[in-house]
Amino acid sequence: GAVVSQHPSRVICKSGTSVKIECRSLDFQATTMFWYRQFPKKSLMLMATSNEGSKATYEQGVEKDKFLINHASLTLSTLTVTSAHPEDSSFYICSASSPGQGDGYSNQPQHFGDGTRLSIL
């Protein structure tokens, strides 16, 4: 089945540091990937939709300059948390859909990475 790899699994760094998280689709091409943020005991909050070769689409309230997304190839999207602060500490998860048939991507499930636990000291 479709596999999505996310790296690193855990990051601990000082306040003010920029952190890059990678999301790779290992056995399929993903023109669209998604980045989520999950707070403890909470559901997933969609941050942005990453589109290969074009600008990401950010959800309302998500700072574009704070969370930089790059989707340079069909198998890789990156999320960079710039000048991270303790309030950015969270669990970040990416996902990707394999291409579907007929109805585009709609009828295909999203495949999720294992997440990145970001802790800013």
Added chain:
Amino acid sequence: AQSVTQLGSHVSVSEGALVLLRCNYSSSVPPYLFWYVQYPNQGLQLLLKYTTGATLVKGINGFEAEFKKSETSFHLTKPSAHMSDAAEYFCAVRQKRSSNTGKLIFGQGTTLQVKP
């Protein structure tokens, strides 16, 4: 706008008992429906999905769900709970639309506790 409601943020069952996790959606057109499971500090794993065809869908780990259009529901069930089923469960929907990029709408999640 679409929305997903999972009734009960926390469900506790005994090992061997029936598991029932509720999910209702709000959409003008029946969407595609998914159930995901999340274990601690991990991403989400697909349990099952409904797109078209038979309304009773069987998934992994003995789970199944039934799409009921009249009730706008997609409840998740398992006849006999195992300790390993303890996890967070998310119901999600996606609108049927050819221009859709695949954006999912998630419910709030239900924590399943299985007692020995």
